[in-house]
Amino acid sequence: MSQPGSELxxxxxxxxxxxxxxxxxxxxxxxITIPILLTTMKGPQALLxxxxxxxxxxCDGLVWAELGAAMPGAGGPYHYLKxxxxxxxxxxxxxxxxxxxxxxxxxxxxxxxxVGLSWYVxxxxxxxxxxxxxxxAMAVILLCVxxxxxxxxxxxxxxxxxxxxxxxxxxxxxxxxxxxxxMSRVFDFPPGAFDLSPQWFMGLGGATLISIYSYGGYSNVxxxxxxxxxxxxxxxxxxxYAILGVGTVYVIMSVTIVGVVPWRQAMLTTSVVSDFIQxxxxxxxxxxxxxxxxxxxxxxxxxxxxxxxxxxYAAAVDGRFFRAFARVHPTKRFPTFSLLFVGVTAALxxxxxxxxxxxxxxxxxxxxxxxxxxxxxxxxxxHRTDIDRPFxxxxxxxxxxLAFVGWGxxxxxxxxxxxxxxxxxxxxxxxxYLLWARQKQEWPFAKI
Numbered sequence: 001m002s003q004p005g006s007e008l009x010x011x012x013x014x015x016x017x018x019x020x021x022x023x024x025x026x027x028x029x030x031x032i033t034i035p036i037l038l039t040t041m042k043g044p045q046a047l048l049x050x051x052x053x054x055x056x057x058x059c060d061g062l063v064w065a066e067l068g069a070a071m072p073g074a075g076g077p078y079h080y081l082k083x084x085x086x087x088x089x090x091x092x093x094x095x096x097x098x099x100x101x102x103x104x105x106x107x108x109x110x111x112x113x114x115v116g117l118s119w120y121v122x123x124x125x126x127x128x129x130x131x132x133x134x135x136x137a138m139a140v141i142l143l144c145v146x147x148x149x150x151x152x153x154x155x156x157x158x159x160x161x162x163x164x165x166x167x168x169x170x171x172x173x174x175x176x177x178x179x180x181x182x183m184s185r186v187f188d189f190p191p192g193a194f195d196l197s198p199q200w201f202m203g204l205g206g207a208t209l210i211s212i213y214s215y216g217g218y219s220n221v222x223x224x225x226x227x228x229x230x231x232x233x234x235x236x237x238x239x240x241y242a243i244l245g246v247g248t249v250y251v252i253m254s255v256t257i258v259g260v261v262p263w264r265q266a267m268l269t270t271s272v273v274s275d276f277i278q279x280x281x282x283x284x285x286x287x288x289x290x291x292x293x294x295x296x297x298x299x300x301x302x303x304x305x306x307x308x309x310x311x312x313y314a315a316a317v318d319g320r321f322f323r324a325f326a327r328v329h330p331t332k333r334f335p336t337f338s339l340l341f342v343g344v345t346a347a348l349x350x351x352x353x354x355x356x357x358x359x360x361x362x363x364x365x366x367x368x369x370x371x372x373x374x375x376x377x378x379x380x381x382x383h384r385t386d387i388d389r390p391f392x393x394x395x396x397x398x399x400x401x402l403a404f405v406g407w408g409x410x411x412x413x414x415x416x417x418x419x420x421x422x423x424x425x426x427x428x429x430x431x432x433y434l435l436w437a438r439q440k441q442e443w444p445f446a447k448i
Contacts, residue, residue, distance in 0.1 A: 024217025177256020205413025
């Protein structure tokens with residue numbers, strides 16, 4: 001039951017929703033992941049990861065589109081998993097696990113963007129030490145908290161302004177690359193680049209893991225769906241438009257950058273796009289590009305914080321999380337406590353290294369959310385005919401099958417340390433739910 005005065009305002013349209021998705025997708029991801037991506041396979045063949053990640057994003061995006069259009073409330077997967085697995089039985093555990101996962105991955109996701117931003121600050125500040133970089137990352141997150149502490153209609157307008165600058169930055173990179181790249185550098189493969197051994201496929205899985213991190217964000221609209229106008233139409237199309245637009249840009253941008261900066265050099269830099277622009281235009285242009293990338297990174301952190309701050313709010317309004325998270329600003333109608341909580345914990349997560357943040361983020365989401373959510377689509381189709389589905393996945397069940405296989409492959413390619421960490425988060429979450437359910441006398445402890 002919603003608390004009095006807790007309703008959110010529906011003020012986000014299609015262009016604003018799509019731009020917010022794209023802000024989170026682009027962010028710092030492609031600007032920091034290209035060197036890491038090349039390192040996974042020691043050569044430009046790793047760029048195949050962008051293509052495979054794009055296919056996975058489309059298949060998984062159709063899963064999100066169907067679920068988001070059917071249940072357009074703030075909190076997204078919290079509602080999908082609860083309804084799919086049974087709102088009075090297993091669904092209680094699954095929705096709790098999503099909340100549990102969110103408390104882990106929301107700070108990690110925000111921190112990864114902010115820490116990546118600090119890599120480019122080093123272009124201006126070569127002597128910046130590790131702790132100074134962490135301070136910069138924490139300051140960025142706290143700045144975004146301040147920017148989001150306002151009416152959702154103002155947030156939507158701010159998202160569009162940020163989107164214009166982000167797309168201008170990416171367009172500059174793409175056009176520069178197309179005009180100056182050499183195809184011979186793109187096809188400069190090392191010996192054994194395509195030996196198709198088990199190790200090769202594991203390396204490609206690692207490259208896809210890094211790539212899918214940069215695609216992450218196409219579903220951001222589902223997290224604040226309670227503030228979207230005409231959600232049955234806007235949610236699906238904002239997801240698909242964002243994936244197709246950003247995916248095309250990623251492939252072109254990564255290929256052209258490697259066509260200008262030889263991959264053996266690109267592997268060793270932390271500011272590959274700034275180095276790329278400097279090779280073509282000189283130091284002044286590299287300074288300008290670095291400033292634009294910093295803006296893009298801040299915009300991405302802004303969009304991620306907007307989405308994740310709504311998840312604990314939705315659960316609290318539903319009576320499934322601490323009541324403090326249901327607090328809404330008395331006049332501007334946005335969740336205050338939830339925004340502040342996610343922002344502060346994200347600032348603390350900036351203390352960890354970037355590579356650890358990225359791998360942990362993807363693996364934990366696969367284990368606790370992405371795989372169960374793919375299953376949720378089929379369960380709702382078969383067992384919840386009472387739920388209206390205004391958007392239906394194309395070519396069902398093929399996208400669901402491909403999404404499930406793709407997530408499983410990435411999980412296996414991440415390495416046993418991260419797999420163990422992902423399942424540890426899952427099992428601790430199950431134990432936490434059982435303790436909570438026992439106190440509340442809810443499933444499976446409810447008295448019959």
